[in-house]
Amino acid sequence: MIDLHYWPTPNGKKVTILLEELGMPYKIMPVNIGMGDQFTAEFLEMNPNHRMPVMVDHAPKDGGKPLVVFESGAIMMYLAEKAGKFYPQDLRARHEVNEWLIWQMANQGPKSGECGHFRRVDTKEHGEQDYAVRRFTDEVNRLYGVLNNRLYKHEYLAGDQYTIADMICYPWTLNWKFQGQDIEEFKYFKRWFEMMGARPAVQKGMAAGADLSVDREKLPPEEQARIRKMLYNQRARPVPV
Template identity: 40%
Template sequence: MSTAKDIHLYTASTMNGWKPVIFLEEAGVEYDLTYIDFSKKEQKAPDYVKLNPNGRIPTIVDRSNDNFVVFESGAILWYLAEKYGKFLPEDANERSKTLQWLMFQMGGVGPMMGQAMYFQRIAAKQGEEHPFAIKRYVDESRRLMEVLNSHLQGREYLVNDEYTIADMATYPWARAYYWANVSVDGLPHLQAWFDRIDGREATQRALEIPKPFWAFFGKGDVAAQERENAERFKSDVSKSK
């Protein structure tokens, strides 16, 4: 008898990579996991690119749905939420709100904070200093944190006090403000939201799968993990020269 799980997840320890892990751990769904090693460029391997033409993580294969493939982290969260009927409101307007905040993360928080991280934690460590770019992305990331803070006033979570895939998508990025050197001072509603999700055992467990990278959150041996992170993306910097 086969022991293969319905969901086969391909991922790595990044903010996007943790999103489906958070869902699956919170939902109590068993899954098979393949760790994608960036240092070996496994995300660019031909067999993987057949699944995800963008050569990025994460990707899922739903074996129970004729091996249906889903890539892009936000799309994966939406697919899983619909499949399992969890972390997505039933009311049409509430579902739309969830989608709106999911897109806010996908189009704003992730890209802006990702660039702030890249220019400071990777490019600068490889001798590529770009102060204007750093300031632009850090400032815009701070503005987005202020948007979240204002929205969270009087709310437990992003959509009417219900933990949804919008929170799952946004939390690992916003919570990594340390790695982006973005201040969250003076944002009490955002910090209270962090505290609530910090207390969710399943979400915190997910941040250790496939392996922890606590430096993103200012914990552990930050200097060593910063060197590791810069090294694994070294070729990205060299290509831009």
């Protein structure tokens, strides 16, 4: 059994898509990142970077104690390798998947996250964000162009077979409109986007934990302020004494 410490965000949904595609049994262990569950001592033992998702495999292939893996890309590589699916064994094909996996972790995810952050900043409280909004909206547009040009040449991101490279990128594209993009600008990306969204396992993975979401706008103002203070402008944690 896989325990998935999870909250329904794009980074969490990457992993639930893969688990659904594999048909691998898993249990969601909610980590309410809006309330600070990721900062508990128990969670930090699993992930010193205090970010979800974190996976615990209670039946690793080596037969040893439960194996803990953090970082969504590392989790997906582990699960796909364990199952022998969606992660080719051929040297060249595998490293093509690795390229797009790392591209997503280093580019698409962080830049899309910053784009969303600055586009929803309260300008009355923090001032105009025009430069940051333009900077990250344009960068996300460039990244959609990267996807579009790749998918002009190939059916899937890592070539002609569906892999974890596709699964890891898809959840970050659902909010293309909020990211200030026009999907009609990217014909070949749109074809892939619609094909991905039609897969039953993708739909199930995207819906996982839908009942966990919390609308922060409905919380009392003082609670919203507490959450912002806790989540934003984090600095280094001291070494435990």
